[in-house]
Amino acid sequence: MRTEEARPVRLKDYRPPDWLVDTVELDVSLEPTATRVRATLALRPNGGGGAPAPLVLDGDELSLRALKLDGAALAADEFVATADRLTIAQPPQRPFRLEIETVVDPSANTQLSGLYRSGAIYCTQCEAEGFRRITYFPDRPDVMAVYTTRIEAEKADAPVLLANGNLVAAGDVAGTSRHFAVWHDPFPKPSYLFALVGGKLACVEDRFRTKSGRDVTLRIYVEPGKEARCLHAMDSLKRAMRWDETAFGCEYDLDIFMIVAVSDFNMGAMENKGLNIFNDKYVLASAETATDTDFERIEAVIAHEYFHNWTGNRITCRDWFQLCLKEGLTVFRDQEFSADMRSRAVERIGDVRGLRAMQFVEDAGPLAHPVRPEVYHEINNFYTATVYEKGAEVVRMIKVLLGPEKFRAGMDLYFERHDGEAATVEQFVRCFADVSGMTLDQFMRWYSQAGTPEVVATGSYDAPSKSYRLDLTQSVPATPGQPTKEPMVVPLTLGLIGRDGRDLPLKLGDGRTLERGVLTLTKPTETFVFGGIDAPPVPSLNRGFSAPIKLTVDLPADDLRFLAAHDADPFNRWQALQTLATRLLVDNTAALRAGGAAREDAGLLDTLGAVLADGALEPAFVALALTLPGEADIAREIGRDVDPDAIFAARAALRAAVGMKLAVPLFEHYRRLSESGPYRPDAAGTGRRALRNTCLDLLVATGRPEAVALADGQYRGADNMTDRMAALATCPSAAGRWRISTRAMPTIR
Numbered sequence: 134m135r136t137e138e139a140r141p142v143r144l145k146d147y148r149p150p151d152w153l154v155d156t157v158e159l160d161v162s163l164e165p166t167a168t169r170v171r172a173t174l175a176l177r178p179n180g181g182g183g184a185p186a187p188l189v190l191d192g193d194e195l196s197l198r199a200l201k202l203d204g205a206a207l208a209a210d211e212f213v214a215t216a217d218r219l220t221i222a223q224p225p226q227r228p229f230r231l232e233i234e235t236v237v238d239p240s241a242n243t244q245l246s247g248l249y250r251s252g253a254i255y256c257t258q259c260e261a262e263g264f265r266r267i268t269y270f271p272d273r274p275d276v277m278a279v280y281t282t283r284i285e286a287e288k289a290d291a292p293v294l295l296a297n298g299n300l301v302a303a304g305d306v307a308g309t310s311r312h313f314a315v316w317h318d319p320f321p322k323p324s325y326l327f328a329l330v331g332g333k334l335a336c337v338e339d340r341f342r343t344k345s346g347r348d349v350t351l352r353i354y355v356e357p358g359k360e361a362r363c364l365h366a367m368d369s370l371k372r373a374m375r376w377d378e379t380a381f382g383c384e385y386d387l388d389i390f391m392i393v394a395v396s397d398f399n400m401g402a403m404e405n406k407g408l409n410i411f412n413d414k415y416v417l418a419s420a421e422t423a424t425d426t427d428f429e430r431i432e433a434v435i436a437h438e439y440f441h442n443w444t445g446n447r448i449t450c451r452d453w454f455q456l457c458l459k460e461g462l463t464v465f466r467d468q469e470f471s472a473d474m475r476s477r478a479v480e481r482i483g484d485v486r487g488l489r490a491m492q493f494v495e496d497a498g499p500l501a502h503p504v505r506p507e508v509y510h511e512i513n514n515f516y517t518a519t520v521y522e523k524g525a526e527v528v529r530m531i532k533v534l535l536g537p538e539k540f541r542a543g544m545d546l547y548f549e550r551h552d553g554e555a556a557t558v559e560q561f562v563r564c565f566a567d568v569s570g571m572t573l574d575q576f577m578r579w580y581s582q583a584g585t586p587e588v589v590a591t592g593s594y595d596a597p598s599k600s601y602r603l604d605l606t607q608s609v610p611a612t613p614g615q616p617t618k619e620p621m622v623v624p625l626t627l628g629l630i631g632r633d634g635r636d637l638p639l640k641l642g643d644g645r646t647l648e649r650g651v652l653t654l655t656k657p658t659e660t661f662v663f664g665g666i667d668a669p670p671v672p673s674l675n676r677g678f679s680a681p682i683k684l685t686v687d688l689p690a691d692d693l694r695f696l697a698a699h700d701a702d703p704f705n706r707w708q709a710l711q712t713l714a715t716r717l718l719v720d721n722t723a724a725l726r727a728g729g730a731a732r733e734d735a736g737l738l739d740t741l742g743a744v745l746a747d748g749a750l751e752p753a754f755v756a757l758a759l760t761l762p763g764e765a766d767i768a769r770e771i772g773r774d775v776d777p778d779a780i781f782a783a784r785a786a787l788r789a790a791v792g793m794k795l796a797v798p799l800f801e802h803y804r805r806l807s808e809s810g811p812y813r814p815d816a817a818g819t820g821r822r823a824l825r826n827t828c829l830d831l832l833v834a835t836g837r838p839e840a841v842a843l844a845d846g847q848y849r850g851a852d853n854m855t856d857r858m859a860a861l862a863t864c865p866s867a868a869g870r871w872r873i874s875t876r877a878m879p880t881i882r
């Protein structure tokens with residue numbers, strides 16, 4: 134526990150460290166309740182020329198046993214050691230070696246920060262400020278050092294001893310029942326990336342040859358007996374390593390890459406250099422115990438942590454305000470990886486649904502904060518959807534603004550310019566400005582202004598001049614501490630679709646063609662006029678969700694149905710269907726609540742039927758298109774005075790209506806998509822199951838006995854968790870119908 138009241142930390146108060154650490158030699162002797170840690174730090178003053186600086190090292194619940202400076206013990210009046218700080222008021226103003234001995238109790242560490250035990254396994258978690266619970270240290274990310282770690286333990290208790298880097302020595306401790314291992318990590322890193330593991334662990338091993346021909350050993354460590362459930366994680370890791378070489382030119386740099394899966398872990402997973410530590414739910418999977426969604430999640434998390442090797446580890450954050458620099462960028466990278474491994478459209482729709490459900494809500498509430506906060510009391514409270522998911526959207530917008538080639542050039546420059554450094558958001562964005570010649574000053578507001586921008590679009594066609602005029606206005610709502618906002622840079626990817634369903638050329642009034650279809654809104658209000666348009670087009674705005682905004686564009690139902698059927702952008706095809714269904718469900722919720730009847734929308738049902746019949750669409754996409762907005766989506770749209778019963782009833786009624794209307798093709802698809810061969814969690818199998826189970830859900834919603842029999846048969850016959858769960862999940866539909874029909878009955882007290 135820290136005894137004093139934590140004071141707010143402010144970005145504007147950042148100062149470079151007074152002291153740097155070149156190397157850290159750790160000697161850790163593991164014991165369940167009294168682990169001895171000897172740390173030898175090679176320190177040197179940073180900069181010099183200024184006033185002599187005291188040395189102040191961070192600690193947390195530490196007890197000091199010994200302290201030496203250049204081999205000589207310090208006198209009691211030369212330092213002050215408390216549980217949370219070690220101060221040497223007048224250290225020599227030159228490089229010196231400081232030896233610190235502390236003792237920690239991993240068994241009593243229930244915070245799971247620092248060195249602790251997960252069952253009988255010793256492991257560490259140092260992000261954000263856990264290293265100071267192991268030894269006294271300048272525990273801030275801009276102090277990067279080369280670590281050598283010697284670990285010693287009872288052979289019987291901890292036959293496996295792991296730390297960051299490459300193994301350089303191992304053996305028995307003569308005359309004892311103990312053994313040791315020495316690991317050396319040649320890449321300078323901040324203390325939050327330090328890791329150590331000791332215990333009885335089994336491992337699965339594989340190899341990977343990097344693009345320059347280096348052989349890397351890959352190991353996943355798990356509790357003995359769980360090895361067979363690591364195969365998907367290993368396969369995901371190898372694909373992530375190859376993808377990062379191709380997509381970003383990032384090659385792995387050590388001789389070995391290790392993942393350890395433990396059952397007690399605060400976060401999902403942690404990217405410690407060369408030694409990722411995972412909550413085992415993001416590693417272990419088998420067809421019997423994991424769904425397709427679990428398999429996808431494992432693939433994404435394994436990739437995310439691996440990608441940190443370059444975005445986070447090789448280039449780290451100068452301070453914790455820059456957290457989005459590693460997290461937003463790495464989320465963007467893992468989203469792109471999943472898009473390439475699976476369906477790009479489905480990945481994007483899933484990411485946006487998550488963003489709206491989590492981040493938009495955060496941005497609209499009392500906890501709204503910028504992607505890069507300017508003040509914190511406790512950094513652990515800032516691992517938020519805004520830093521991660523909106524942070525990823527900001528990187529994506531840079532790509533939209535620059536185009537893929539210049540974006541890649543900017544990333545290459547970032548890796549080249551800042552490798553081995555602790556960087557800032559400004560330095561990151563500067564790389565893209567430098568390769569493109571674009572000024573990104575106004576764009577920086579995405580990092581400093583909280584709140585979801587709202588854009589209103591109004592289109593009008595002028596027949597005599599054959600032109601289409603688009604009026605756009607933008608605003609950002611007030612958020613806590615930010616009552617007024619400046620206009621943002623909003624990159625809106627746009628299409629104007631002709632009556633034949635094809636995109637029209639986007640020629641602006643000055644004769645210029647809009648590059649990649651990207652309109653950039655920078656002022657509060659702007660008007661764009663497109664010429665050479667022979668008939669009124671249907672606009673498709675914010676394609677691919679190019680900007681993370683709330684867009685209001687009042688399109689009539691006919692235009693939405695047209696977009697759902699013809700838009701070349703699959704995201705907006707899905708969005709059009711969602712908008713149509715949401716409008717209907719909001720109306721029907723109000724009607725049911727008022728004792729009226731639900732309205733039918735034949736046009737929507739026909740459009741859904743056309744999507745189902747379109748053989749050119751990916752099954753996973755069709756499944757998403759046929760899935761109606763969820764109860765929470767509808768509630769969010771209604772906003773206030775929400776009646777969950779009425780929403781549930783409206784949604785159940787619409788699902789039943791879709792199931793009735795499309796019964797024949799739904800049954801056909803269900804049969805056609807039946808599994809042949811063993812379960813495979815790959816993109817094709819996952820997509821097939823998703824569509825098949827969506828068909829089943831809509832059919833069971835009708836309550837037809839033959840549909841219920843299908844679900845029953847699938848539940849009993851399924852050879853995998855996905856199909857079994859999906860069949861089971863249809864049961865509440867039947868219950869829901871029963872509930873609707875009994876709604877008018879008097880309440881029994």
Ligand SMILES: [Zn+2]
Nearest residue numbers: 437441460463
């Ligand atoms: Zn991360």
